[in-house]
Amino acid sequence: GENVEQHPSTLSVQEGDSAVIKCTYSDSASNYFPWYKQELGKRPQLIIDIRSNVGEKKDQRIAVTLNKTAKHFSLHITETQPEDSAVYFCAASEQYGNNRLAFGKGNQVVVIP
Amino acid sequence: NAGVTQTPKFQVLKTGQSMTLQCAQDMNHNSMYWYRQDPGMGLRLIYYSASEGTTDKGEVPNGYNVSRLNKREFSLRLESAAPSQTSVYFCASNLSDRGSYEQYFGPGTRLTVT
Numbered sequence: 001g002e003n004v005e006q007h008p009s010t011l012s013v014q015e016g017d018s019a020v021i022k023c024t025y026s027d028s029a030s031n032y033f034p035w036y037k038q039e040l041g042k043r044p045q046l047i048i049d050i051r052s053n054v055g056e057k058k059d060q061r062i063a064v065t066l067n068k069t070a071k072h073f074s075l076h077i078t079e080t081q082p083e084d085s086a087v088y089f090c091a092a093s094e095q096y097g098n099n100r101l102a103f104g105k106g107n108q109v110v111v112i113p
Numbered sequence: 114n115a116g117v118t119q120t121p122k123f124q125v126l127k128t129g130q131s132m133t134l135q136c137a138q139d140m141n142h143n144s145m146y147w148y149r150q151d152p153g154m155g156l157r158l159i160y161y162s163a164s165e166g167t168t169d170k171g172e173v174p175n176g177y178n179v180s181r182l183n184k185r186e187f188s189l190r191l192e193s194a195a196p197s198q199t200s201v202y203f204c205a206s207n208l209s210d211r212g213s214y215e216q217y218f219g220p221g222t223r224l225t226v227t
Contacts, residue, residue, distance in 0.1 A: 001172075009153075032214040043203065043218040044156070089155060099144050099163070099207045099214050100171075105155035 002027040004092050006104035014112050019077040021107045023090035026071065032093040033073045034101070035064060039086045047088075048075070080111045114139050117219035119204050125225045126194040134189040134222050136204030143209035145187035146171075146216065147179060149200040156203065162187055163209065194226045 003026040013019045025033075034049035050057045050064045050073065057064050066073040077084055087106045094100035117138045126132055136145065146161040158171030162181040176198060178190045187206075191198060201223050205216040 103156040
């Protein structure tokens, strides 16, 4: 099955700086790549996603880029704010249908005021 | 719309006790999922139901059973709880139309087994 890895596990940034989290996946047939944000004690919530026919997608201060050849995709957060502090999970669609997602282990992002 | 709801929010069990975690969605979604979340382990799929009347094992199914009661409801049962099942459990649902992968999560159930 699909194997998704995230790096780094923890990232600390100064408020106003940019943060970048990278994920790698193993299955070249995966075609959907979401990013979820989970605040402490809350449920994961989708913040942005990208499909394999697109190289980049932006939504205000967040963007996701996809490199299908290298099988990695990245989350970019610009002008970080304290409310961006959370755990971020990436995921990739499983090949064999049923709309399953394989999740990475998560990245803790800490924005230092 | 309430989205995805889960009960209970918290539960403490003793080893060997049984319980059922309830999940319901009001978005007319076809697929439903149960995950467990442990520190540093991300979200691991326990069971899922691609459509009403079907269920399949995920990555970590041992010690659990599920029931897709109808299109709205998907329950997770622990027949004989073990300390290793201490975790936060999330239910999720997905429309499951062609190309629709977005999963919506419930608020979670925090389970402690002593």
